Amino acid sequence: MKKFLPFLLLFFSSCFLFEDEQNTNLTLSLHSAGVTTVNLNISPEDSLAEFTFELTRDDSTIQTISLQSDTPIKDTRLNPNTSYSYKGYWLNGTERIGESETLTVTTMDTTSHNFTWEIDTLGNGGELNDVWIVDEDDIWVVGNIITDSMEYNAAHWNGNQWEMMKIHSGAELNAIQYFSDDDIWVSSGFPKHWDGNEWTMYHLQNMGFEGVSINTLWGTSSNNMYFVGYRGSIIHYDGNEFVKMESPTTQNLDGIIGVVDPETGQKHIWAYGWPDAPYHGLFLQSDGIYWDIIWDENNPFFEDEQFVTPTAWVNGDNLVLYTGGSDHGQVSIHDIHDLTNYEIIYFNYNGAIRKIRGNNINDFFGVGDFGNVFHFNGITFKHFDSLSNTTRYSSVNIFNDLVIICNQYSSIIIWGNRTH
Numbered sequence: 001m002k003k004f005l006p007f008l009l010l011f012f013s014s015c016f017l018f019e020d021e022q023n024t025n026l027t028l029s030l031h032s033a034g035v036t037t038v039n040l041n042i043s044p045e046d047s048l049a050e051f052t053f054e055l056t057r058d059d060s061t062i063q064t065i066s067l068q069s070d071t072p073i074k075d076t077r078l079n080p081n082t083s084y085s086y087k088g089y090w091l092n093g094t095e096r097i098g099e100s101e102t103l104t105v106t107t108m109d110t111t112s113h114n115f116t117w118e119i120d121t122l123g124n125g126g127e128l129n130d131v132w133i134v135d136e137d138d139i140w141v142v143g144n145i146i147t148d149s150m151e152y153n154a155a156h157w158n159g160n161q162w163e164m165m166k167i168h169s170g171a172e173l174n175a176i177q178y179f180s181d182d183d184i185w186v187s188s189g190f191p192k193h194w195d196g197n198e199w200t201m202y203h204l205q206n207m208g209f210e211g212v213s214i215n216t217l218w219g220t221s222s223n224n225m226y227f228v229g230y231r232g233s234i235i236h237y238d239g240n241e242f243v244k245m246e247s248p249t250t251q252n253l254d255g256i257i258g259v260v261d262p263e264t265g266q267k268h269i270w271a272y273g274w275p276d277a278p279y280h281g282l283f284l285q286s287d288g289i290y291w292d293i294i295w296d297e298n299n300p301f302f303e304d305e306q307f308v309t310p311t312a313w314v315n316g317d318n319l320v321l322y323t324g325g326s327d328h329g330q331v332s333i334h335d336i337h338d339l340t341n342y343e344i345i346y347f348n349y350n351g352a353i354r355k356i357r358g359n360n361i362n363d364f365f366g367v368g369d370f371g372n373v374f375h376f377n378g379i380t381f382k383h384f385d386s387l388s389n390t391t392r393y394s395s396v397n398i399f400n401d402l403v404i405i406c407n408q409y410s411s412i413i414i415w416g417n418r419t420h
Helices: 004-022
Strands: 026-033 038-044 051-057 060-067 071-075 083-092 095-099 103-106 115-121 125-135 138-146 151-157 162-165 175-180 183-187 191-194 199-201 214-221 224-229 234-237 242-244 255-260 267-273 282-286 291-295 309-315 318-324 329-335 338-348 353-360 363-368 373-376 381-383 393-399 402-407 412-418
Touching: 026 083, 026 103, 038 051, 038 083, 038 103, 051 071, 060 071, 125 175, 125 402, 125 412, 138 175, 138 402, 175 214, 183 214, 183 224, 214 255, 224 255, 255 309, 267 309, 282 309, 309 353, 309 363, 318 338, 318 353, 338 373, 363 393, 363 402
Parallel strands: 125 393, 353 393
Antiparallel strands: 026 038, 038 071, 051 060, 051 083, 083 095, 083 103, 115 412, 125 138, 138 151, 151 162, 175 183, 183 191, 191 199, 214 224, 224 234, 234 242, 255 267, 267 282, 282 291, 309 318, 318 329, 329 338, 353 363, 363 373, 373 381, 393 402, 402 412
């Protein structure tokens, strides 16, 4: 009996400890709401003990799982533009012994596919590589614009007409990022910056970065810019100094996107490359300090991939990823905190996608080879067959109901206006 008593006391102590730890407060919060999905987060005040959690939607149980700490929960197959009431409970067996406050969430609505299209010719030759819409009366395009009398590398729409521009030597420009009228970046092998008075070109080779050439750029401000390009080059600029970052690849990089968590300040950055045949691209991820290859021909995201030409766009907590080639591809939406948590939303057979941009997760465009243009409204995709041809659309941007598409094989742009 003397040997059994300590064990018995330990058993009862554990029961009371477990029950005490179960008596904790639960916080149910909204992470993000889509058109047909809602991402919630359950946070127990005490995260020492595992407990059983029950989630209800409009008083009906939809999930019962075991939790121990902050945990994201996704609810799917919802209706657009609909309000739902969620509540969380923790259970002792089947008995509810604690609950969260009720959380009301309204899903996003779908957007209209109805657009009218007009063609605008800036020159009689050249190519356009990128577009940035500030508003309806302030639009920038960059590339190489050839007219009868002059060659330009940028054009600005002032609300009435296009103003042709030659930035520095007139070299072809690849990309643009606009922060304000006196804070604009473009790339053409070297970064170039407009401060409101003049353009400054930064000669990276003169800084000791041999063999570096920049294709494109992304940043949150002029004090936090990233440039990627030739043979895996990755450069960071903090407003004072350019620093070459260690790259995990020697393959050319053609795109970069990113987002910063507004609450934690955590950076989520991705870069990707499109090689020539045999068309095995790659996808890099960074926290702003280190870069890693997270997807290539040896480590695909999807089991049935035939081609691997990636393109991506990020919106809030959602990474929209296209992988594919000339006659096969798919679009998937990933959680930026866990890219393995994804949903394939579309299969494409019209040509590789070169650029994705949008207003929101329920309103984005993709453009690419063979005049491929699609719009996603949150539930369905629409292809605009009237724009299909043998050309390549290199870039797209959307502002409210206005869409601008660039043609890589000419200095032609396409205006789209949503008619609702």
